[in-house]
Amino acid sequence: MIKQSGLSPDTARYRQVIPAGEYWFDVVGQGQRFRIVDVEGNQAADTLLFCAADPAERYSFVDTLRAQRNLYLSVGSTLLSTAGRALALIVADTVGRHDTLGGACAAESNTVRYALEKRTMHSCRDSWLLAVAEHERFGLTKRDLTHNINFFMNVPVTADGSLTFADGLSGPGQYVELAAAMDVLVLISNCPQLNNPCNAYNPTPLEILIWDSDVS
Amino acid sequence: MDHPTSGAHADAHPIYETRLEGGKHWSLTVRGGTQMRLVDLEGGANVGMLLFNPCNVLERYNAPDTLKCQHTFKLTRGHCLYSDMGRIFCSIVEDTAGWHDTVCGNSNRALVQQRWGLKSYQQCRNDWHQNGHDAFLVEGGKYGLGRRDLAANVNWFSKVSAEETGVLSFDPQASRKGAFVDLRFEMDTLVLLHTCPHPLNPAAAYPKSPVAVELRRAPAVQADDFCLNACAENVRGFQNTALYRQYGCHPGEIAP
Numbered sequence: 001m002i003k004q005s006g007l008s009p010d011t012a013r014y015r016q017v018i019p020a021g022e023y024w025f026d027v028v029g030q031g032q033r034f035r036i037v038d039v040e041g042n043q044a045a046d047t048l049l050f051c052a053a054d055p056a057e058r059y060s061f062v063d064t065l066r067a068q069r070n071l072y073l074s075v076g077s078t079l080l081s082t083a084g085r086a087l088a089l090i091v092a093d094t095v096g097r098h099d100t101l102g103g104a105c106a107a108e109s110n111t112v113r114y115a116l117e118k119r120t121m122h123s124c125r126d127s128w129l130l131a132v133a134e135h136e137r138f139g140l141t142k143r144d145l146t147h148n149i150n151f152f153m154n155v156p157v158t159a160d161g162s163l164t165f166a167d168g169l170s171g172p173g174q175y176v177e178l179a180a181a182m183d184v185l186v187l188i189s190n191c192p193q194l195n196n197p198c199n200a201y202n203p204t205p206l207e208i209l210i211w212d213s214d215v216s
Numbered sequence: 217m218d219h220p221t222s223g224a225h226a227d228a229h230p231i232y233e234t235r236l237e238g239g240k241h242w243s244l245t246v247r248g249g250t251q252m253r254l255v256d257l258e259g260g261a262n263v264g265m266l267l268f269n270p271c272n273v274l275e276r277y278n279a280p281d282t283l284k285c286q287h288t289f290k291l292t293r294g295h296c297l298y299s300d301m302g303r304i305f306c307s308i309v310e311d312t313a314g315w316h317d318t319v320c321g322n323s324n325r326a327l328v329q330q331r332w333g334l335k336s337y338q339q340c341r342n343d344w345h346q347n348g349h350d351a352f353l354v355e356g357g358k359y360g361l362g363r364r365d366l367a368a369n370v371n372w373f374s375k376v377s378a379e380e381t382g383v384l385s386f387d388p389q390a391s392r393k394g395a396f397v398d399l400r401f402e403m404d405t406l407v408l409l410h411t412c413p414h415p416l417n418p419a420a421a422y423p424k425s426p427v428a429v430e431l432r433r434a435p436a437v438q439a440d441d442f443c444l445n446a447c448a449e450n451v452r453g454f455q456n457t458a459l460y461r462q463y464g465c466h467p468g469e470i471a472p
Contacts, residue, residue, distance in 0.1 A: 056362070057363075062319060062320055062322070062368050062369075063321055065319060066320050066321055066384075066415055069383060070381070071319075071384060072382040082363065082366070084324065101289075102280055102283075103280025103281055104280075108300065109298075109300070109302055110302075111302045111452060112285045112298065112449050112453045112456065113285050116452055116456070125300075143274065144364055147367060147368055156380075158289075158378075159377060159378070161288060161377065162287055162288060162289060163284065163287055163289045165284065
């Protein structure tokens with residue numbers, strides 16, 4: 001479902017561009033609004049969410065999909081934790097649907113999907129691993145790097161059970177906006193994948209904006 | 217279903233066989249080269265399963281990697297179950313059920329109590345209502361694994377399909393009495409499993425469908441193997457696995 005946000009970038013308390021192949025890792029406070037902008041279009045934002053007070057409780061795609069009985073994320077989706085609690089709600093979305101089945105790219109899965117010689121290419125999981133290594137205070141390791149949301153990515157599933165990575169539905173300036181339902185730790189890899197159409201073979205920047213809860 | 221066969225079959229008689237009642241859990245380490253048959257003994261079974269590398273439990277079954285590299289939403293014959301390290305824990309070499317779910321996760325205590333009521337151990341002894349989440353915590357705990365290690369599991373015998381709009385539906389008629397699936401393990405694998413109900417099962421009473429688990433020695437993978445040749449991705453997955461079995465940390469293992 002497409003719904004514009006009522007918030008203006010002028011009132012954001014924080015703005016940060018994430019170049020392709022880099023990560024963003026920080027706490028978003030309960031009630032804050034958090035927007036991810038697909039600046040140039042067709043870019044995948046591989047996103048993990050954790051309960052800041054207890055990061056062993058984290059985003060669970062299986063619980064989220066099962067609770068909403070639908071494969072795709074958009075306005076109205078509640079992003080649930082492994083304990084069945086709301087981490088965040090999608091409150092605005094100019095794209096219409098986002099993937100959470102496709103996981104993140106990794107050096108090893110690239111060897112399977114494309115060629116063994118792709119093993120040295122950059123990947124989302126490498127960005128996440130560097131992020132957790134550079135933020136030891138959050139206490140995360142590879143154990144915690146599980147299944148993510150792919151904002152702006154389009155992975156249609158057919159009734160007979162096939163799955164494809166399709167050309168994105170997103171475009172320049174499209175965005176998705178979340179409201180944090182608790183203090184959440186957000187880890188985003190701006191996907192560096194060069195081997196499939198998730199980034200239109202051309203990884204480009206994302207922008208993060210955060211508004212405090214009292215801004216409307 | 218008519219499909220090509222590789223000509224090699226596992227032994228008729230299992231090395232080991234056992235029966236798990238519905239709502240129970242178990243774990244075991246399976247050597248590469250073992251074939252595990254799961255049988256839905258009465259119809260409507262569900263087997264929740266997670267897989268880990270026993271030499272390094274940080275390597276584990278990855279459902280998204282498994283689905284995307286084989287361009288599939290369901291699991292059935294010809295598909296391989298991949299670790300997050302690009303290797304194949306097991307291949308589905310036979311399947312008479314036809315569709316197995318790996319995106320709907322697990323039942324948990326609240327779900328089971330809400331749908332089927334509380335049946336405590338004190339009150340009901342072996343008929344108590346267990347749930348998939350706690351089952352994995354118990355089995356995983358035996359190997360040092362905890363809630364941080366639980367990710368998307370397989371639900372053998374459970375069919376959940378999606379409409380074009382993404383709406384999910386559970387098919388209660390999907391698995392029939394006697395349906396089975398054969399998993400050929402391509403590397404040593406720690407298997408956590410439970411027989412608790414699928415979380416979308418709408419049955420009025422807590423489903424207690426039993427399953428048989430049978431272990432056989434698997435025939436060697438031949439060049440014309442159906443799973444190996446199901447897609448170019450699987451050829452590379454088998455190459456990654458062979459590289460690990462040949463040169464990895466496994467004493468006593470022989471590459472296929």
